[in-house]
Amino acid sequence: xxxxxxxxxxxxxxxxxxxxxxxxxxxxxxxxxxxxxxxxxxxxxxxxxxxxxxxxxxxxxxxxxxxxxxxxxxxxxxxxxxxxxxxxxxxxxxxxxxxxxxxxxxxxxxxxxxxxxxxxxxxxxxxxxxxxxxxxxxxxxxxxxxxxxxxxxxxxxxxxxxxxxxxxxxxxxxxxxxxxxxxxxxxxxxxxxxxxxxxxxxxxxxxxxxxxxxxxxxxxxxxxxxxxxxxxxxxxxxxxxxxxxxxxxxxxxxxxxxxxxxxxxxxxxxxxxxxxxxxxxxxxxxxxxxxxxxxxxxxxxxxxxxxxxxxxxxxxxxxxxxxxxxxxxxxxxxxxxxxxxxxxxxxxxxxxxxxxxxxxxxxxxxxxxxxxxxxxxxxxxxxxxxxxxxxxxxxxxxxxxxxxxxxxxxxxxxxxxxxxxxxxxxxxxxxxxxxxxxxxxxxxxxxxxxxxxxxxxxxxxxxxxxxxxxxxxxxxxxxxxxxxxxxxxxxxxxxxxxxxxxxxxxxxxxxxxxxxxxxxxxxxxxxxxxxxxxxxxxxxxxxxxxxxxxxxxxxxxxxxxxxxxxxxxxxxxxxxxxxxxxxxxxxxxxxxxxxxxxxxxxxxxxxxxxxxxxxxxxxxxxxxxxxxxxxxxxxxxxxxxxxxxxxxxxxxxxxxxxxxxxxxxxxxxxxxxxxxxxxxxxxxxxxxxxxxxxxxxxxxxxxxxxxxxxxxxxxxxxxxxxxxxxxxxxxxxxxxxxxxxxxxxxxxxxxxxxxxxxxxxxxxxxxxxxxxxxxxxxxxxxxxxxxx
Numbered sequence: 001x002x003x004x005x006x007x008x009x010x011x012x013x014x015x016x017x018x019x020x021x022x023x024x025x026x027x028x029x030x031x032x033x034x035x036x037x038x039x040x041x042x043x044x045x046x047x048x049x050x051x052x053x054x055x056x057x058x059x060x061x062x063x064x065x066x067x068x069x070x071x072x073x074x075x076x077x078x079x080x081x082x083x084x085x086x087x088x089x090x091x092x093x094x095x096x097x098x099x100x101x102x103x104x105x106x107x108x109x110x111x112x113x114x115x116x117x118x119x120x121x122x123x124x125x126x127x128x129x130x131x132x133x134x135x136x137x138x139x140x141x142x143x144x145x146x147x148x149x150x151x152x153x154x155x156x157x158x159x160x161x162x163x164x165x166x167x168x169x170x171x172x173x174x175x176x177x178x179x180x181x182x183x184x185x186x187x188x189x190x191x192x193x194x195x196x197x198x199x200x201x202x203x204x205x206x207x208x209x210x211x212x213x214x215x216x217x218x219x220x221x222x223x224x225x226x227x228x229x230x231x232x233x234x235x236x237x238x239x240x241x242x243x244x245x246x247x248x249x250x251x252x253x254x255x256x257x258x259x260x261x262x263x264x265x266x267x268x269x270x271x272x273x274x275x276x277x278x279x280x281x282x283x284x285x286x287x288x289x290x291x292x293x294x295x296x297x298x299x300x301x302x303x304x305x306x307x308x309x310x311x312x313x314x315x316x317x318x319x320x321x322x323x324x325x326x327x328x329x330x331x332x333x334x335x336x337x338x339x340x341x342x343x344x345x346x347x348x349x350x351x352x353x354x355x356x357x358x359x360x361x362x363x364x365x366x367x368x369x370x371x372x373x374x375x376x377x378x379x380x381x382x383x384x385x386x387x388x389x390x391x392x393x394x395x396x397x398x399x400x401x402x403x404x405x406x407x408x409x410x411x412x413x414x415x416x417x418x419x420x421x422x423x424x425x426x427x428x429x430x431x432x433x434x435x436x437x438x439x440x441x442x443x444x445x446x447x448x449x450x451x452x453x454x455x456x457x458x459x460x461x462x463x464x465x466x467x468x469x470x471x472x473x474x475x476x477x478x479x480x481x482x483x484x485x486x487x488x489x490x491x492x493x494x495x496x497x498x499x500x501x502x503x504x505x506x507x508x509x510x511x512x513x514x515x516x517x518x519x520x521x522x523x524x525x526x527x528x529x530x531x532x533x534x535x536x537x538x539x540x541x542x543x544x545x546x547x548x549x550x551x552x553x554x555x556x557x558x559x560x561x562x563x564x565x566x567x568x569x570x571x572x573x574x575x576x577x578x579x580x581x582x583x584x585x586x587x588x589x590x591x592x593x594x595x596x597x598x599x600x601x602x603x604x605x606x607x608x609x610x611x612x613x614x615x616x617x618x619x620x621x622x623x624x625x626x627x628x629x630x631x632x633x634x635x636x637x638x639x640x641x642x643x644x645x646x647x648x649x650x651x652x653x654x655x656x657x658x659x660x661x662x663x664x665x666x667x668x669x670x671x672x673x674x675x676x677x678x679x680x681x682x683x684x685x686x687x688x689x690x691x692x693x694x695x696x697x698x699x700x701x702x703x704x705x706x707x708x709x710x711x712x713x714x715x716x717x718x719x720x721x722x723x724x725x726x727x728x729x730x731x732x733x734x735x736x737x738x739x740x741x742x743x744x745x746x747x748x749x750x751x752x753x754x755x756x757x758x759x760x761x762x763x764x765x766x767x768x769x770x771x772x773x774x775x776x777x778x779x780x781x782x783x784x785x786x787x788x
Contacts, residue, residue, distance in 0.1 A: 140165070167283060175292050178270050182263055182299060189259040190306070196255060197313065200248045204321045207241040211328040218332075218339045219529055223347060227340055238329050245321035249314050256310040263303040267296040335529075341519065342529050348515035349541070353548060356508035360501065360556050367429065367497055367563055374426050377419045378570065381581045384412050409592060409682060410447050412585040416578070416689045417445060427571070427694050430564045430704060431496030437698045445685045449589075449678040497560045498704060505553045512545050513538070564704030572696050582686055589682055593675035600667035608660040615653045622646045 143165065214234045221227045275289045276282025284292075421442065427433045495503075520538045528534050535541050622642060630639040715723070 136169075168288075171284060171288060174274070175295075178266075178274070179295070179299070182266050185266070186259065186263055186303065189255075189262065193252070193255055193259060193310065196252055197317070200252060200317065203248060204245055204317070204324065207244055208321075208324040208328050211237055211241065211325070211332060215328070215332040215335050218335060221339065221343065224340060224343045227336065227343055231336060234329070234332050238325060241325050242322065245318065245325070249318045249321070252317075253311065253314050256307050256314070260303045260307040264300050267300055271296060339529050341523065342534055345516060345519045346530070346533055349512050349545060352508055352511040352515060353545060355511075356504055356549065357552060359504055360552060363497065363500055363504070364556060364559055367559075370422070370426050370429065371563060371566070374419075374422050374567075374570070377415065377422050378574070378577065380415050381419055381574075381577050384415060384581045384584050409585050409589040410449060412581060412588060413445070413447050413682065413685050413689065416581060416585075416686070417447075419578075420689055420692045420694075423571070423574075423694050424692070426567060427699075429497055430560065430567050431498055432564050432568060432571075432699050432703060433694070434698055434700045437694075439692055439694070439698070442692050443688050445688050446681070447685065449681045496704075497563070498557065501553055501556045501560070505549050508549050509542070509546065513542060516541055561704050568696075568699060571694055571699060574693070575695070578690065578693060582690065585682065585686065586679075589675075589678060593671065593678065596674070597668055597671040600671045601664050604663040604667045605660065607663065608656060611656045612660075615649060615656060618645075618649045619653075622649065 211234060214230060214237060218227065218230060221230055271293055274282075275284050275292055277284055277286055277289055424439055424442070516538055520541075528536065535544065622645060625642055629635060630642070
């Protein structure tokens with residue numbers, strides 16, 4: 001400071017270089033800022049020369065500062081502070097380990113260093129302000145010195161000098177304020193831009209993390225289609241990430257350009273609107289204007305340099321975003337093939353298992369459908385045996401033939417024919433027939449019980465039926481029908497449900513092995529992406545799928561066992577139902593024959609009804625002509641004529657009655673002969689149909705359903721009575737009401753029978769006689785040979 005002061009004094013050559021010692025002890029002159037020290041406005045002459053050096057405000061401040069420093073030097077040192085008072089309940093010494101104390105010391109050191117840095121900043125700021133004030137004081141002192149040494153000619157305008165100094169200071173302060181405002185705005189803009197750059201970096205990482213998340217989520221894909229969808233999503237995400245990164249960098253560049261443009265526009269506006277010379281209507285001198293404009297140009301250059309640095313940062317950011325996107329995309333492309341191989345294997349194995357399940361489901365569905373069809377036929381047989389109303393099924397006459405009324409007896413025969421076919425097919429499919437059972441081929445049965453042959457259907461109907469049969473065979477050949485494909489290559493002629501299930505399981509295992517062998521031949525164990533579904537070895541995969549297939553086979557085997565047991569019970573209970581149906585068929589035939597006999601009798605009687613009515617009318621007329629007057633002798637001729645007419649009428653009536661009786665007897669005989677022929681044909685048909693029915697003797701002693709009861713348990717009288725009461729009371733089991741008499745006892749005593757000898761239990765004992773059924777005769781056949 002003193003060196004600067006001496007420099008200014010030597011430069012001006014207004015005061016001696018040494019400061020008089022008298023100034024340190026003499027009282028300072030009055031303050032020039034006070035009104036008493038101001039020069040009088042009336043005095044126009046220059047001040048008189050003083051004998052000694054003149055005191056300036058600067059000299060007065062220096063003298064005060066030196067006096068203060070000398071007084072501080074003579075001041076005794078302050079006494080040491082008293083020791084701190086002891087804190088109660090606190091030990092003055094602490095035993096702490098170095099590891100515990102070191103973090104505290106480091107934190108304290110950091111805090112002290114931070115405080116020291118802030119203190120240094122404050123001191124430097126204060127020094128800068130102090131230096132600025134000193135410079136202003138020196139400038140004022142120089143102004144005063146120059147004014148005091150000007151020539152005495154003319155009047156010195158102190159107010160103008162002060163005004164010019166104030167104007168210059170105001171202009172400089174205004175310029176500094178503008179610089180501070182521009183710097184503050186630029187700093188805020190740079191802070192916002194730095195925050196935006198940091199956010200952009202985080203956003204780029206987050207956008208690339210989405211592709212990484214897609215790669216990590218590949219393990220959640222359940223199929224190759226889902227993998228393809230993820231691949232398309234990844235490509236769209238990659239394009240979106242690149243576009244988003246480019247958009248972000250473009251936005252940052254635009255923000256940096258706006259920051260630079262804002263600084264340049266503010267400076268340009270300040271130059272054009274504020275820095276105006278007197279010629280332009282302002283107050284700035286050209287020198288000051290050029291100085292301020294040069295400084296503003298340097299500020300613009302600094303803003304442009306900052307913009308160039310930001311452009312380099314943005315280019316590096318864009319390059320980094322592109323590199324990260326390509327890296328995560330390459331990682332995805334590297335991981336996707338492994339997932340695809342695993343998913344293809346899983347789908348292939350699942351297809352094998354699903355196909356096996358589907359075929360097994362279809363097999364069981366066909367079995368259930370066949371069982372339901374057999375149940376419907378048995379229910380129909382039972383309804384016929386119970387003399388219930390007969391309802392023919394939809395396919396009774398075929399799809400292309402018109403339905404016709406063949407009679408209940410023929411419908412019963414057709415029902416029995418369907419039953420034998422469905423029952424035989426079901427027993428073969430379930431596999432409960434004995435190996436030595438020979439029933440096929442089923443004998444063809446004619447359902448025409450009449451003497452006249454049926455008219456064959458038209459050629460159009462036959463062609464449609466042949467076409468439908470060919471289409472059904474084609475569909476059966478394509479779908480396997482009830483049986484699986486490839487069974488004709490087996491030695492088994494009639495594949496059963498169990499054998500088909502075994503073949504299906506074996507095919508599933510072979511297909512799984514064929515699908516997995518190429519995978520395990522080229523795949524490394526550490527590259528498997530789904531170890532919970534794909535074991536490291538082929539044998540482990542086969543074992544896993546074998547467990548699934550074995551469980552599936554066990555479920556199907558239980559289904560087959562239940563179906564076989566149910567079918568065995570149906571075969572055992574079918575005898576009574578068929579016997580009732582045969583009896584009902586014969587009764588239906590007898591009833592139809594009776595109706596035909598009655599119709600024939602009525603038809604023949606109707607032919608002679610006119611003669612009978614005429615003869616009856618003659619008899620009534622003759623009876624009306626018999627009067628007492630006919631006894632007179634004069635009316636003998638009339639009486640004789642009436643007698644002759646009645647005699648002739650009686651003879652004719654006898655002849656007509658004989659003729660009618662002969663005709664009716666002939667019609668009855670013809671109907672009886674027709675009934676005998678129909679009964680013979682029906683007996684042959686029933687015998688043929690019943691001989692082809694599966695009986696308990698035709699069932700295998702072992703195999704599926706062998707644990708079913710071998711015979712239907714017979715019920716005692718109590719059970720039968722309870723069943724009858726339950727049926728009478730609503731048919732709900734266990735809900736029959738007790739039926740007692742008024743006195744509280746049982747309504748009837750229990751009936752008991754003595755056992756019957758076995759010799760007396762024979763068909764002949766109940767009136768059975770063998771029926772010799774003659775062979776069927778067709779029109780044109782020779783008459784049968786009479787028995788000897």
